[in-house]
Amino acid sequence: MIGGASHGDSEVKNRELMYRLMISQLFYDGHQQLAVQLSNIAKAHPACPPSDRLFKVVKLGLDAEEELSGRKRIGEQNIAPGTGIDLEYETDVQSISPEGALYETCYVTAHKGPCRAGAFHSSGKLIATGSEDASIKEVTCLDFHPSHSILASGSTDFSVRFFEYSKPSVKKAYKSIQESVPVRCLSFHPSGDFLLVGVDHPTVRLYDVNTFQCFVGRNPSTHHTLPVSAAKWSPNANLYATGSVDGDIKVWDGVSNLVISTFKKAHDGEEVCSVTFSRNSKYILSSGKDSLVKLWELSTNRCLIVYTGAGMTGKMDQGSQAVFNHTEDYIFFPDENTTSLCCWDSRNAERQRLLALGHNGAVRYIGHSPTGPSFITCSEDFRARFWYRKADTD
Structure with missing residues (x-):
């Protein structure tokens, strides 16, 4: 029985x-x-x-x-799920990490001006934040070198600067790249040998970090038509993605520097605010000023999932990033109108509970740790907040 x-x-x-x-x-x-x-x-x-x-x-x-039946001989099929999201074969995956509503603030730091840039180190042990502060120009973007104690920053003063943060007295950059227009975004190649730079110009720059030689795509007709607003390397280093004020997302071959696909008017023609690859480099997560978050499948060049419900009045004024959590079970995106955190199940787009972020201005940057349940938010209220998963209680 x-x-x-x-x-x-x-x-x-x-x-x-x-x-x-x-x-x-x-x-x-x-x-x-x-x-x-x-x-x-x-x-x-x-x-x-x-x-x-x-x-x-x-x-x-x-x-x-x-x-x-003896008609075909095949080898063993070893298909094992890797870390993170992979919708090609998974459907019922239990989340092994906390949703956004289970985080709490454990540290707040204040700048002297709007805080609009931040970055997590790949180890999850270091965070950097950038601001207008009392300096001449605003820091617009930050990224850590993947293997050395180097932090790169981009600014409205037309420069990319490199800092050795391992030195306790470091205040000045040890080298810099001078651009002709304000710098909007940057991303280190997974090897650390190259730096992808987006500026207030349609042409994407790729710099050799050792020689500072600049490379650009040799086919101008495929470039963006307005300034580059987002740029990111894929984890496998085969591709990089860019988003623009022109509303398009472009996927580039990481070796030839040629565009291999374009998602036209990816966010209903509104400015693309962020692009980021999944860990397996099969998907791109994007956000736009249309207040939508989208998941794009690279093998079919199409939008696979739309995450809706953020931004009750539609178009965003400032714009912010959409990010995966460390396990890629959830997607986080700050709602500009309510200054709360929107959270979705990454696989089926089910909306989770909101988390009040406690900022008194729009959140301009959000970044999640790649290794654990923590994230950082940077806001127009001059503050950066560090969030960590709430402790379990009886």
């Missing part, structure tokens, strides 16, 4: 999984109406994200069937 009951429960679970796979495949293939109808019939909860897993399972099954 016990064995029979267990077998019956297993069959029910397998059928539920089969229906969820069918719904996810329909969403993935663009048949939204059919997917919604089946989801209502099967009472699927939580919501099913778009996924290609059913196709892969069927393919593997057909391959195995051919092998058993």
Whole structure:
């Protein structure tokens, strides 16, 4: 009796999984109406994200069937999920990290002017913040070198400066790059040998960090048409992505410096505020001044998921980044109108509870630690707040 009951429960679970796979495949293939109808019939909860897993399972099954019949010999199929989000084969993944509402402020620091830039070190142990302060020009962007104690900063004074922060008395940059226009964004190559720089000009710059030689794409017709507002290298260093005031997102080959795909009017033509790759370099997460966050699949060059609900009045005035948490289970995005944190399940776009960020002005930068449950917010109220997961209580 016990064995029979267990077998019956297993069959029910397998059928539920089969229906969820069918719904996810329909969403993935663009048949939204059919997917919604089946989801209502099967009472699927939580919501099913778009996924290609059913196709892969069927393919593997057909391959195995051919092998058993002697018509085809295949090797072992080793498909194991890596860290982070991968919608090609996952549909029901339990979150192993806290949602945004479970964080709390554990440290606040004040600048002398609006705080609009920040960065996490890849180790998760260091944070840098930048501001207008009392200096001549504003620091607009920051990034840590992946392997050396070097911090790069971009500014409205037309320069990129490099600081050795391991020296306790460091106050001045040990070297700098002079641009012709204000610097908006920058991103170190995963090796640290190159620096991607976006400025108030449509042409993306790629600098050799050792020689300061500048490289640009050799096909001007594929470049942006307005200033570059966001730039990021992929973790595997094969690609980099840029966003622009012109509303487009471009994906570039990291070796040839050529555009390989363009997402036209990615945010309804509004300025693109941020682009970031997933850990497996299969997806790009973007945010725009249309108050939407989108997940783009690079293998199909399409928007796979739209995360909605932030910005009750639509278009943003200032703009901010959308980020993955450290496990890529959730997506964080600050709501400009309410100064609260919006949080979604990254796989099915289910909205989580809001977190009041406590700032008295728009949040201009948000960054999440790549290694643990912590993030930083920088605001027009001159303050940067460091957030950490709340301790468990009985």
